[in-house]
Amino acid sequence: MKKIRIAQIGVCHEHALGKIISLKRLPDYFEIVGVVDDNTFSKTPKFAGDYLVPYEGLKFLSLEEVLNDPTIEAVTVEVPNNELVPMAIRCMERNLPMHLDKPAGEDPVLYRKLLDGCRERNLPLQMGFMFRGNPAFRFCIEAIRSKLIGEVCEIQADMNHCYGGEEYQEYIGKFSGGIMYNLGCHLIDFVAAAMGRPEAVTPFLKSAPGDRDSIRNNCMAVLEYPHAIVTLRACSRIPGNIDKRRIRIAGTGGVIEFSPVERFDGKGVEVALLLTKDANGFPAGTHTLRFPPQADRYEEQLIELAKMIRGEMTNPYSYEHDYLVEEITLAASGYTKWRWYDK
Structure with a gap:
């Protein structure tokens, strides 16, 4: 090879x-x-x-x-x-x-120029959203698309942490979109892949207690879909660090929950799945799904990059998807007002 x-x-x-x-x-x-x-x-x-x-x-x-x-x-x-x-x-x-x-910058016009140029040249462009190679997130995307838990009613997800100390707070304060711009984009990539384009995006950009108002390190974004509400949170003052990050997806036929959302200690992520009736080969009831351990966040992605370059596979994420993530991220971070329209 x-x-x-x-x-x-x-x-x-x-x-x-x-x-x-x-x-x-x-x-x-x-x-x-x-x-x-x-x-x-x-x-x-x-x-x-x-x-x-x-x-x-x-x-x-x-x-x-x-x-x-x-x-x-x-x-x-x-x-x-x-x-x-x-x-x-x-x-x-x-x-x-x-x-x-990530993220794809504060200028959507410039990002569109990049995407259009790569499309015209047929160039592989892989965005580095860190959950793309995570088997638990991949399961959730497919579960939502296939309606394993029925029609989705809500998604709750967070990128909370407590690393970096005061230096990190000052760093985040240099972006008007704060921590939602810096970290929320990872969750937005996941939600857009599973749910598509939202009807509305509303940002809530706050500072954590004790920090200046200009340090937007305690943020939430609400994404509205026809019958679902998605709440995404990111705060850099939450005890427990990244081990306490969590995902909850509730639908008309079941619930998916897991925390931590990633681990690199030789153990795989465990996902709790509740189903009200048999679906997609799973019997009704409560299940614990154990996914293969990951060595790190990026190996699976980078192997896919190699395969794309060699022509062995196409990018599972389209240019259109990547631009949608940018649009949602900028609206969720307060840079732009959300516009709903069918493409």
Whole structure:
């Protein structure tokens, strides 16, 4: 199997370390050409980039070396949030397939330019929403689509945590969309994949007790569907950290619940499923579904990227889906007013 020569552009995104660790775990799929340390040129808010130990043994390259090397077949784009799309456009213009981290910026017009350019070039563009490779989330998407629990009435989900200390609060305060912009997009990607376009999106952007009003680190967004209400929350002052994040999906024929939503301790996520009647091969009653353990968040995604580049599969997420996630994220974060219309 031919390895794909890949480079990572950036160490300053919050997920940059995780991405390079995942790439290192996939030597059968990727040859890591090198890494661009963007500390020298990144100018927008960031919360990472100082810890470079996981990059030891890799070659550090300039941005120009990566963009002008014809032997490089793909890139992961891991610059700070608001530099992601401009950097991705530069990669697109050089016909480089890419894994692009989240969120997709504060400018939907610029993001549309990127998506249209990739479509015209038939370039694989994989957005780095971290639950895409999670088997429990994949089960939930299929369960909603197939009506395993009947018609969905409600979804409750959160991205709460308590990591980062005061430095994280100051970082989040530099985005007018706050933590909903930075983290809520992961949940929005999941909900949009399962439920499609909402009728309405309403943001609630607050500060946690004791923090300045300008630090929007205690947020909620409500997504309305014809017969369902989705509430998404993100707060960076909640005890229990990411282990207490939870999902609840209630329908006319059952309920799905799980917490934690991910784990990398050698154990798989457990999902509680309640059904009022037999459905999709499951008997009525209460079930505990145990999913295979994950080594990390990104391996499954990056394997899919390799397969897309080699023409072995198409992207399971369309350009249209990715743009819908951007639209919902900006409305949920207070950047734009939601517009409902059929496409």
